[in-house]
Amino acid sequence: MRPDIDRKFFKNTTDCLEALQKGMVDVMVEDEDVLTDEDMKRMGLKVAFKGKMDLPTAFGFKKGNTELISLFNEFLSQIRSDGTLDSIISFWSSKHVVQWEDIPKIPEVSEGMPLKVGTCAMNAPVSYVLNGTWVGMEVELVRRFAAWIGCPVEVSYFDIPSLIFGLQSGTLDMMMGSITITEERQESIDFGDVFMVKHPAYFVRDNQNAEGQGTVVNRMKGRLYQNIIHDNRWHYISDGLLETLKISFFSVILGSLLGILLCAMAGSRNKFFNGFVSLYVLLMRGIPMLVLLLFMFYVVFSGSGGKPTLVAIIAFALNFASGASGVFRSSLDSVPRGQTEAGLALGFSRLAAFFRIVLPQAVRKGLASFKGNCVTLVKNTSVVGYIAIVDLTRASDIIRSRTFDAFLPLVIISIIYLILAWAIGKILDITLKQRKAYVLRQPS
């Protein structure tokens, strides 16, 4: 009798491993070389059996990019014939933990247009980050290829649909990440020659092999060490934090300026301006932030070879502006007309009445919702990983892909986001609220 099979799909090996360890799934199907024996022992897993199926693995290219494909194939046959390919494969597939010092350093060309390569794998041995650098079997292959044709190389991490889109839109030149050739995929991209045939392995829990050693405190200490200290992994977090801050800060500034413009347009008597603002707000409210981000990256700025960080700032600023303009408008409208009239009647000009009397009151009223918008923006920036920016969230993904610890890195960055949200509130309070419009001491 055959049990029913319930299949679950996980976006990355880390999450799948966690599910396997926690008993949410019973079997994990992955490349046989994805875990070292040491990893398996630590996690209490074993390979139940190896699959017989052949998985021809190759690099993907934009459809019809024959020039680059033939170059690559030529390179491949050359390293195959001189034995380099075999030694690369055996080095990375040997199922032991690869040390940074042992990884061959391929001299890199620094001048010229870079070869842009996207990978959908962030796990050993295919492609992963070590010491802040992309390493792995396929990474070494593209590094050697780039050196061979004489250009620098740029590796970034995307999911498969984004990779295919990136190839088609020209944002990427090649895609990799243990990609198996299938007929379906061949319809949208072209593949280079097969460089390796892989076989799947079926991983299951191995209760005899489980490591239960150490007290809770000691295990926790070990996890903290693994996730933060080892290999200077805190660097990913601090760099990611900086990226998150950069995107958030500039988006708020740019978005607020844009929001002021929209707010002025909404308040004008011009019907066209009013209509434009309504439509803009409707669009921005309706489109999910991630979709807007991907649209900006792959469609609007695809040709510019764009810097992802800049694209993210623009996308988030556009989104932030719609909310900010609403906050500005409603806080200005909440100041009664009589306040302007009182100012005018005293002899203030229209401009002076606005800036000296209406605005200070509006700021007070709108501050709380503005703070809320800022905090939402900061948290929303966690999706920028989709366009290959290593922000705080993506930094935790990198750490997780190395430590296979599903939660600790997430807990750490959650705490950082929490502190950020609190700090933003404080900073806005100090810069906007505490400033009194006008202070006068009573004469004694």
Added chain:
Amino acid sequence: MFSVSHLKKSYYNADGSLFEVLKDINCEINKGDVISIIGPSGTGKSTFLRSLNMLEPPSSGKILFCGEDITDRNYQLSKLRRRVGMVFQTFNLFPHMNVLENVAYAPRYLLNVDSATAAKEGMALLKKVGMADRAGALPSTLSGGQQQRVAIARCLAMKPEVVLFDEPTSALDPSMVGEVLSVMRQLVSDNLTMLIVTHQLKFAQNVSSRIFYMDEGRIYEEGTPAQIFGSPVHSKTKAFVRGIKKLVFDVENDTFDFYGMDSGMTAFCIKYGVSEKISNLLHIAEEMSQVVLRSYRPLRVALSYIEQTGELNVAFMIKDMDHSPLSDGGIDEIAMMMVRAMSREVVEEHTSLGFRVKVVL
């Protein structure tokens, strides 16, 4: 000071129709004048006042201030407004500043008075309106009357040559009207030029040098308080200054709804604050219309309340009658005695329309 000629102002209503608030206003306002603008609601009093400092720009016509046309596009309005103060119905104090800052803010920034002087002068003004001890308070912690007094001090801080008061006591609880009017009375004795839109007729009569009675979008009648309140020329003015309110019932025959009349009269008395007279009034109305004058139909019953004197009377009018029905034989003498006992006075008078028996309560 102000010379207004052919001032007109019209709005487009929401339905697109044109509404003329001010139809044709002509007047002269001289230094030292204290002018009260009175009249029914919706006749353009506030609009006229607000056009004098161009918060409400007119549609046509001219306003000269010290010889200069302020409706001119090139006229610098902030210059005008520094010399013409305004006090609003809703006070419009700046809620984010304390009392003293409210008063001293405009001189500090518009007249470049230094902080210390602005504070000192502000305190002097607050003392004048009796608010010096609340100088550090926020407006939201003050009563309506206190806020309006601060607003007056704020307006005076710019040392205006004329002050426009736009219904300064209309938003106030009746118990707070007095304190604001006292402050205004003090300003009158300081010889400040003032224009006051108000519903406080007694106050207008006592302090004004001139009264504008506005109706139908124009200055309907103008004169000294003695003229306007003592011997108004137009009947509309008269009805307004006397504050005559009327409620009329026509009793055609005995199918008339007398209970409906009772409830109408009750509501009228409650509305004008004479509910203590309801019981007597209903008795009188019943005895007169259903007993004493039972055989006189049609009968017109007119209930009147005169605000100026507080008099309430109910008149019974028999059309085309040349003598008093009370002198006819056969009326119910006992009922008539009861009516006389419950009333202050019974007046029998012959009018052009017929004969009227007026019972004053």
